[in-house]
Amino acid sequence: MDGVAVLTIDNPPVNAVTVALARALGDAAAELDTRDDVGVVIVTGGGTRAFSAGSDIAEFSGMLGPGEAVERKLRPQMIAFAALADMRTPTIAALNGICLGGGLEIAACCDLIVAEEQVLLGSPEIKLGVFPSSGGTFRVARRIGHGRAKEMQLLGEPVTAETALQWGLINRIAPRGQGMRVARDLAAVLMARPPRALGLCKSVIDATHDLDEAALTERSLDASEQAFTSAECAEGVRAFFAKQAPDFRATNAGASS
Structure with missing residues (x-):
């Protein structure tokens, strides 16, 4: 589909998340977010068994000393996943199989999540003596609330x-x-939606848990000023009165040429 990019987590057999894979995912997300020809990004898993079963546990054995796991794995993954979470471009996670641990942390970075009916989702890290350490704690809690996030992550059951x-x-x-x-x-x-307005709307929603109401009010008003003065808004109003479907992508293409 024109304008839709697909990022595939491809590390058979269960698409385990390694540091290298996380970095590649973050780099790809950052690059796609700079492209005017990409309007939506879909993240999915290779194969049919898993979106991702979580971190590659084999990496853990060499990272058990003080500071090693944080600096060699967790901080790089935080940076990589933030690149996906902070995209102005709308993102969709398409869960084609089990989604556990680091896989759920990746999915939670996306704006929308589609799961096939057989999919199990969970945060089993507590069973290894750790917990979701690459953003899963706060990103999952923001979606489902503290109580349910604690149920998932303290019990560790999918x-x-x-x-x-x-x-x-x-x-x-x-x-x-x-x-x-x-x-x-x-x-x-x-x-079919206006890309600039989508990004502005995302920026306000994503700040919900980071700013107080006064700051959020100003953030929303500033974003609204940009939206109302845009070519997208002019096209939306024109199309409304003309009883036509707005062509936001053509408007933006014309504005950037």
Whole structure:
């Protein structure tokens, strides 16, 4: 689909997250976010077994000394995942299989999450004597609240796609094998929306837990000023009165040429 980029987590058999994979994911997200020809990014897993079963535990054995895990794995992963979470471009996670540990941390960086009906989602890190350490604690809590995040992360037991939908952790359930189709349907809707306004809206929502109400008010007003004075808004108003579908992408292409 024009304007939709797909990032695939590809580390068979279960797409385990290594430091190198996390860095590659972050670098790809940062690069895609600079491209005017990319309007939506879908993140999915290679194969059919897993979106990602979490971190490659083999990496842990060499990182158990003071400061080693943080500096060699966790901080680089935090930086990489933040690149995905902070994209102005809308993102969709398409969960095609199990989504555990670091896999859930990656999915939680995305704006929308589609999970196939058979998918289990969880944060089992506590069973290894650790906890989600690359943003999963706060990103999952922001989606589902403290109580449910603690249930997932303190007990370490997975939840079904149906439970995840009820909790607000995911946005859509797809039939088995249809996760990418549903994600692409959502991407098509987003591609018809005004890209600048999408990014501005994301920036205000994402600041919800970081700023007090007064600061959020100013952030929202500043973003609204940019939206209302944009070519996108002019096109939306024109199309409304003309009873036509707005062509926001053409408007932006014309503005940047």
